[in-house]
Amino acid sequence: MARQPVIDRASNSSWIAGPSRSQDASDAVVVRAEGVGRTFGRRVVLDGLDLEIREGEFLALLGRSGSGKSTLLRAFAGLDDGIEGRAVVPARRAVVFQDARLLPWARVLDNVVLGLRGADAHRRGRAALDEVELLAHERDWPKTLSGGEAQRVALARALAREPALLLLDEPFGALDALTRIRMHALLAGLCARHRPAVLLVTHDVDEAILLADRVAVLTDGRISLDATVEIDEPRRRADRRFAALRSRLLAELGVDEDIEAHRTPITTHQPLH
Amino acid sequence: MSVHVVEANRPELVSIGRADGGSRRARRSRLPSGVERMLGVVLLVGAWQLASNVGLIDVQTLAGPATVVRSGWHLIQDGTLQSAVWVSLQRVLEGVAIGVPIATALALIAGLSRFGEDVVDAPLQMLRFLPIIGLQPLIVLWFGIGNTAKVSLIVFGVIFPVYINTFAAIRAIEPRHFELAHSVGLGRFATIRRIVLPGALPGFLVGLRMAAAVAWLILVFAEQINATNGIGYLMIHAQEFFQTEIIVVGLAVYAVLGLLSDALVRVLERRTLQWRASR
Numbered sequence: 411m412a413r414q415p416v417i418d419r420a421s422n423s424s425w426i427a428g429p430s431r432s433q434d435a436s437d438a439v440v441v442r443a444e445g446v447g448r449t450f451g452r453r454v455v456l457d458g459l460d461l462e463i464r465e466g467e468f469l470a471l472l473g474r475s476g477s478g479k480s481t482l483l484r485a486f487a488g489l490d491d492g493i494e495g496r497a498v499v500p501a502r503r504a505v506v507f508q509d510a511r512l513l514p515w516a517r518v519l520d521n522v523v524l525g526l527r528g529a530d531a532h533r534r535g536r537a538a539l540d541e542v543e544l545l546a547h548e549r550d551w552p553k554t555l556s557g558g559e560a561q562r563v564a565l566a567r568a569l570a571r572e573p574a575l576l577l578l579d580e581p582f583g584a585l586d587a588l589t590r591i592r593m594h595a596l597l598a599g600l601c602a603r604h605r606p607a608v609l610l611v612t613h614d615v616d617e618a619i620l621l622a623d624r625v626a627v628l629t630d631g632r633i634s635l636d637a638t639v640e641i642d643e644p645r646r647r648a649d650r651r652f653a654a655l656r657s658r659l660l661a662e663l664g665v666d667e668d669i670e671a672h673r674t675p676i677t678t679h680q681p682l683h
Numbered sequence: 684m685s686v687h688v689v690e691a692n693r694p695e696l697v698s699i700g701r702a703d704g705g706s707r708r709a710r711r712s713r714l715p716s717g718v719e720r721m722l723g724v725v726l727l728v729g730a731w732q733l734a735s736n737v738g739l740i741d742v743q744t745l746a747g748p749a750t751v752v753r754s755g756w757h758l759i760q761d762g763t764l765q766s767a768v769w770v771s772l773q774r775v776l777e778g779v780a781i782g783v784p785i786a787t788a789l790a791l792i793a794g795l796s797r798f799g800e801d802v803v804d805a806p807l808q809m810l811r812f813l814p815i816i817g818l819q820p821l822i823v824l825w826f827g828i829g830n831t832a833k834v835s836l837i838v839f840g841v842i843f844p845v846y847i848n849t850f851a852a853i854r855a856i857e858p859r860h861f862e863l864a865h866s867v868g869l870g871r872f873a874t875i876r877r878i879v880l881p882g883a884l885p886g887f888l889v890g891l892r893m894a895a896a897v898a899w900l901i902l903v904f905a906e907q908i909n910a911t912n913g914i915g916y917l918m919i920h921a922q923e924f925f926q927t928e929i930i931v932v933g934l935a936v937y938a939v940l941g942l943l944s945d946a947l948v949r950v951l952e953r954r955t956l957q958w959r960a961s962r
């Protein structure tokens with residue numbers, strides 16, 4: 411699989427390929443952002459942000475609401491024209507938005523293969539649908555799906571592209587706690603099998619610790635905390651290292667842990683499997 | 684046990700759904716709804732016939748239903764009605780066949796770029812307030828009084844509803860769908876095919892339904908001004924001989940054709956907009 415990073419949006423001069431050193435020692439790096447900035451009017455949202463993601467690495471990105479998580483993800487997805495600085499991202503990348511974002515006028519399978527080229531597009535689409543256990547729904551209209559099913563179709567659409575970088579913007583934010591647990595297991599399994607680099611934007615600290623290899627916090631336009639999750643699988647919330655990392659992240663996010671504990675949904679007390 | 688039992692002391696509860704087939708109230712000692720709906724029509728026609736019979740309505744004012752039916756039957760037997768309908772139908776079909784593609788193309792041009800919007804939409808939005816029928820004198824100057832004049836008037840009439848509804852529908856397509864198209868790497872044409880056309884289809888069909896109605900309206904007008912054939916001509920010709928029954932036949936035919944074309948668009952809607960149906 412060709413995974414070398416490529417120039418994104420060649421048309422934009424401020425958004426160019428990184429130096430060629432990505433070829434040598436650090437060629438396992440698939441995302442390298444250097445001094446990425448974004449301003450809306452006079453509001454500076456991203457301010458000289460540096461970030462690297464390695465091949466097959468699962469990075470969870472936390473941050474307060476409005477801190478610029480989606481802005482960064484959209485930049486990596488190539489959906490934002492106003493980005494400054496430089497970044498290198500894989501050509502093959504796929505996005506899962508917070509809303510499932512299915513085309514209501516296309517059947518489930520047609521949504522999954524949207525934009526896929528090649529004679530085996532449908533076969534790949536079906537395989538991806540099968541992985542999210544929705545093959546039986548391939549002929550359905552999106553309107554007839556439940557929220558969780560729609561989100562799984564969106565996941566299948568991303569997987570069918572066999573991305574080197576999977577960008578997930580709070581994909582489970584709108585789901586109930588039980589469905590979310592099942593989606594976590596599903597996502598963990600899919601990532602273990604396909605090994606894409608993953609950038610998961612989330613509000614949920616537990617979700618981040620349960621799923622990610624690395625957790626980063628975005629504060630004031632930069633990565634203010636970047637921690638590797640060193641907790642054995644299966645990760646349990648009862649684990650002391652889990653609680654320690656959780657406290658650290660919550661502190662970084664400026665959340666009072668005691669209040670947070672009362673507010674957190676029942677996922678807090680559920681192990682992943 | 685059934686959800687239908689509303690306790691007498693709980694007036695704030697209502698029953699929903701329909702369980703054990705024991706359909707309550709309603710349609711017990713009542714006629715089928717189709718028959719019921721016809722009842723009003725039958726009464727009206729009956730009253731009309733009665734008024735004609737007793738001389739309350741003069742034949743030269745308005746022929747009675749029986750006379751109208753008889754006259755319609757004669758017109759069918761000697762083939763006059765069929766050829767008139769065919770001529771009129773052709774005019775509408777031609778007008779629609781020319782006007783709808785033009786309107787759709789204009790809507791795409793205006794809907795897909797700022798430049799297109801400035802160039803196409805502004806003038807069309809101004810022109811839409813022209814009463815199309817008022818164009819008749821100009822049209823006659825341009826195309827004479829033949830078939831071309833009638834068809835072009837219909838073309839003008841059809842363009843506006845289709846254009847306006849299709850353009851609005853394109854503009855109403857959610858930006859997030861375009862963003863999705865971008866994120867999965869759809870090119871310009873693929874985006875039009877996968878996002879713009881299906882997204883604008885509901886609006887287009889609304890426009891098409893309005894266009895069908897407008898087309899018949901303009902046809903009636905155009906055919907009654909100066910025609911040598913068609914339904915309108917049949918009616919004007921009958922007017923000279925005070926044959927009110929033929930005029931009524933013409934009206935009825937227009938109504939039926941209008942109804943049929945509307946039904947046709949609805950069938951089209953149902954077939955192409957399946958995705959909108961609820962679960």
Ligand SMILES: Nc1ncnc2c1ncn2[C@@H]1O[C@H](COP(=O)(O)OP(=O)(O)OP(=O)(O)O)[C@@H](O)[C@H]1O
Nearest residue numbers: 450451455473474475476477478479480481482613
């Ligand atoms: N198109 C835009 N125009 C102006 N301001 C914007 C735009 N997009 C985002 N912003 C601003 O940038 C900031 C960051 O937005 P962003 O959506 O990245 O936040 P976020 O971290 O994803 O928040 P949340 O967790 O609530 O989704 C916000 O203050 C927002 O108002």
Ligand SMILES: [Mg+2]
Nearest residue numbers: 479480481579
């Ligand atoms: Mg966001």
